[in-house]
Amino acid sequence: MNYELIFTKEDYDSLNEYFTSDVERVAFLLAGINETQNKTAMLINQIYYLSSTEYLVQRSDQFVLDSAAFRNAFNAARKNRMSIIMAHNHPGSVLSFPARFSYADLQGELKMQIDFSRLESQPHAAIVFGNSGSVDARVWVDGINHPVNIIKVLGRPMRMINPTSSPDLSQNDIPEVFDRQILAFGSAGQALLRNINVAVVGAGGTGSFVAMELAHLGVKAITLLDNDIVEFSNLNRLIGATYKDAEEKNNKVHVFKRYVEQLKTGAVLDAHLEKLDSINGINIVRCADVIFCCTDNMTSRLFLNQIAHQYYIPVLDMGVGMDSDQGMLTGGGGYTKVILPNGICLQCNEDINPSLLAFERMPAEQRESAILSGYIRNIKSPSVISLNGLISSMAITDFLNLMFGFEQCDLMDYRRYNILTGNVKTVSAGKKDNCYCRTVKGQGHKIELWQI
Amino acid sequence: MNEDLKKTKDVPVFFYKEKFYTAPQMTGQELRDLFNVPPDRDLYLLHGDKEGKVITTQTYDIKPGSHYEDGPVLSGGNGDLLPIPSLLQTHLEELIDCYGAYKTYRADSSIIVEFLNYPLPTSVFLKDFTNLKVAVPTPYPQAMLDMVWLGPNLQLRNGSSPYVTQQRFINNETLTRISCHVVSLGWNSDKDNLITFLRSVNIFLRGLKAA
Numbered sequence: 116m117n118y119e120l121i122f123t124k125e126d127y128d129s130l131n132e133y134f135t136s137d138v139e140r141v142a143f144l145l146a147g148i149n150e151t152q153n154k155t156a157m158l159i160n161q162i163y164y165l166s167s168t169e170y171l172v173q174r175s176d177q178f179v180l181d182s183a184a185f186r187n188a189f190n191a192a193r194k195n196r197m198s199i200i201m202a203h204n205h206p207g208s209v210l211s212f213p214a215r216f217s218y219a220d221l222q223g224e225l226k227m228q229i230d231f232s233r234l235e236s237q238p239h240a241a242i243v244f245g246n247s248g249s250v251d252a253r254v255w256v257d258g259i260n261h262p263v264n265i266i267k268v269l270g271r272p273m274r275m276i277n278p279t280s281s282p283d284l285s286q287n288d289i290p291e292v293f294d295r296q297i298l299a300f301g302s303a304g305q306a307l308l309r310n311i312n313v314a315v316v317g318a319g320g321t322g323s324f325v326a327m328e329l330a331h332l333g334v335k336a337i338t339l340l341d342n343d344i345v346e347f348s349n350l351n352r353l354i355g356a357t358y359k360d361a362e363e364k365n366n367k368v369h370v371f372k373r374y375v376e377q378l379k380t381g382a383v384l385d386a387h388l389e390k391l392d393s394i395n396g397i398n399i400v401r402c403a404d405v406i407f408c409c410t411d412n413m414t415s416r417l418f419l420n421q422i423a424h425q426y427y428i429p430v431l432d433m434g435v436g437m438d439s440d441q442g443m444l445t446g447g448g449g450y451t452k453v454i455l456p457n458g459i460c461l462q463c464n465e466d467i468n469p470s471l472l473a474f475e476r477m478p479a480e481q482r483e484s485a486i487l488s489g490y491i492r493n494i495k496s497p498s499v500i501s502l503n504g505l506i507s508s509m510a511i512t513d514f515l516n517l518m519f520g521f522e523q524c525d526l527m528d529y530r531r532y533n534i535l536t537g538n539v540k541t542v543s544a545g546k547k548d549n550c551y552c553r554t555v556k557g558q559g560h561k562i563e564l565w566q567i
Numbered sequence: 568m569n570e571d572l573k574k575t576k577d578v579p580v581f582f583y584k585e586k587f588y589t590a591p592q593m594t595g596q597e598l599r600d601l602f603n604v605p606p607d608r609d610l611y612l613l614h615g616d617k618e619g620k621v622i623t624t625q626t627y628d629i630k631p632g633s634h635y636e637d638g639p640v641l642s643g644g645n646g647d648l649l650p651i652p653s654l655l656q657t658h659l660e661e662l663i664d665c666y667g668a669y670k671t672y673r674a675d676s677s678i679i680v681e682f683l684n685y686p687l688p689t690s691v692f693l694k695d696f697t698n699l700k701v702a703v704p705t706p707y708p709q710a711m712l713d714m715v716w717l718g719p720n721l722q723l724r725n726g727s728s729p730y731v732t733q734q735r736f737i738n739n740e741t742l743t744r745i746s747c748h749v750v751s752l753g754w755n756s757d758k759d760n761l762i763t764f765l766r767s768v769n770i771f772l773r774g775l776k777a778a
Contacts, residue, residue, distance in 0.1 A: 139644045139645070141643075171640070172642075174644070176644050176673060177644035177645075178642065178643060178644050179640065180640065180641045180642070181640070182608065182611075182620070182638040182640045182641075183609075183620060183638070184641075185639055186638040201641070203643060203644070205644070205645035217643070217644065217645050219644050219673075220645075222643070223641045226607060226639040226640075226641060227641065230638065230639065233583065
């Protein structure tokens with residue numbers, strides 16, 4: 116089992132500032148859990164900073180806490196069904212050695228095991244911040260500790276921090292295929308791309324483009340979800356699909372898997388003939404480090420928006436559209452958005468159209484009746500490969516920027532392209548005070564995703 | 568305390584979910600003993616969303632159905648809770664006669680030994696004593712000793728600074744780090760230790776010249 120700690124950028128920065136101190140300090144963090152088949156992620160969503168009165172001893176090399184400090188965190192964790200992470204610093208690391216837990220830290224953590232066993236949410240963890248910006252972290256499961264593999268800090272860029280005790284994932288055997296790319300991102304960057312797990316929801320006009328670019332970039336683990344088949348009308352824009360696929364009504368995901376295998380860039384495409392709005396679909400995308408939303412419906416956006424905020428998984432959303440009148444293009448363009456906790460929320464920005472959502476969720480008969488009665492227009496919209504390619508590439512560039520941070524971006528910024536002017540504009544998304552994105556933030560399994 | 572009240576143990580209370588019977592009046596220590604609370608944990612009485620620490624010497628009127636829980640007195644840190652390796656301790660005791668008082672603390676995988684009045688070669692320095700810190704990495708003496716810091720702003724007899732040192736602000740102190748490796752012939756853990764290392768430091772200090 117792999118273990119991850121995931122912070123929002125605000126929380127991580129705030130902790131770092133708190134731990135910039137001459138004396139040892141402690142904070143208790145509460146976390147939701149995202150447990151999947153291969154990894155358990157702890158999603159830090161609340162921080163209890165301690166005041167100086169809560170220390171019985173506070174020195175540059177030692178602390179002893181009043182039990183009441185732990186009880187506050189314990190009671191909050193029990194009430195909110197959260198896990199506890201004990202965080203502290205080692206300001207006395209004069210030698211700039213990477214942060215490591217001391218023997219004294221271990222003794223303190225062992226004392227909490229009985230309390231951990233009394234909490235509903237598992238596992239729990241500890242993290243230590245060193246003087247040199249390094250951190251070490253370990254997870255406690257049934258009284259046994261395990262190293263944390265990675266600490267993610269969700270901002271733009273998303274920082275991936277290797278704790279001191281984590282297994283070394285850097286790989287030197289990067290194929291020659293990526294030589295020119297290493298010039299841009301370095302070997303470590305290429306290794307990062309190789310180790311990341313990316314899910315693409317939708318294998319249509321934008322999804323097939325995105326998945327193709329991910330495979331070329333050297334992303335090894337690509338998960339593709341779609342339950343659709345190839346139709347003749349898709350062939351103008353579906354990467355990898357052939358006339359024969361349309362004739363045989365082959366599944367889009369299987370067609371694309373075949374395509375990626377032929378590229379031989381090392382990518383392994385995990386194809387799922389699945390819709391997102393199913394238990395299986397959600398369980399599949401919860402395993403990913405990053406998700407691309409490449410569907411043209413409100414339901415997927417609604418789900419993925421909540422997954423981004425609730426499970427701390429960045430979602431790159433994109434949309435394309437064209438308007439035409441009697442064979443003449445009258446407007447169109449697209450957008451790319453990076454959805455992160457404390458950042459863009461599709462619900463806050465009123466991107467989820469309630470009437471379209473209602474239409475999608477109607478039983479088939481009712482949907483037909485809504486079209487017949489004129490409530491919903493059932494007009495096929497134009498779709499052209501060049502626009503799909505442009506917007507998909509913008510989203511992939513957003514993804515690379517998320518990984519490597521070559522462009523300064525505000526969390527609320529997104530891009531909009533206008534096909535008539537050729538302009539790409541940066542737009543700031545709206546935020547609402549009472550949106551559900553705040554209540555579900557970092558809750559993990561505690562809150563069920565909407566069962567539609 | 569009323570002795571009769573202490574004798575009858577028929578008041579039901581809960582420690583976590585386990586039921587116990589207490590006397591109508593109990594001291595904090597008696598409650599701790601009843602619930603078998605270890606010495607490194609405190610006992611708490613819950614009142615709805617709030618809770619209060621149970622003081623060992625205080626006598627309490629026990630309300631039936633009261634709920635108690637405990638919590639750990641947590642400790643930790645990068646400091647000196649781990650014992651100093653016995654061989655290093657032996658060597659430090661041997662060094663007291665030469666270098667006087669010292670203190671030790673842990674920093675990551677090293678032990679910092681700080682001599683508070685380390686004698687300086689008077690032919691070289693203006694001051695006779697300074698504080699000297701040595702980082703002793705563990706395991707000792709298998710890991711080579713390499714880093715030494717002296718007190719701040721050391722001056723040679725001619726008023727200048729020694730040319731192989733630099734000022735560093737470390738852990739809220741301005742120290743002079745000896746920036747060359749004093750063990751020039753390598754480290755042999757069968758022969759070398761803190762005592763031999765300090766001999767090398769002394770030879771190095773005697774050879775310091777002006778910047």
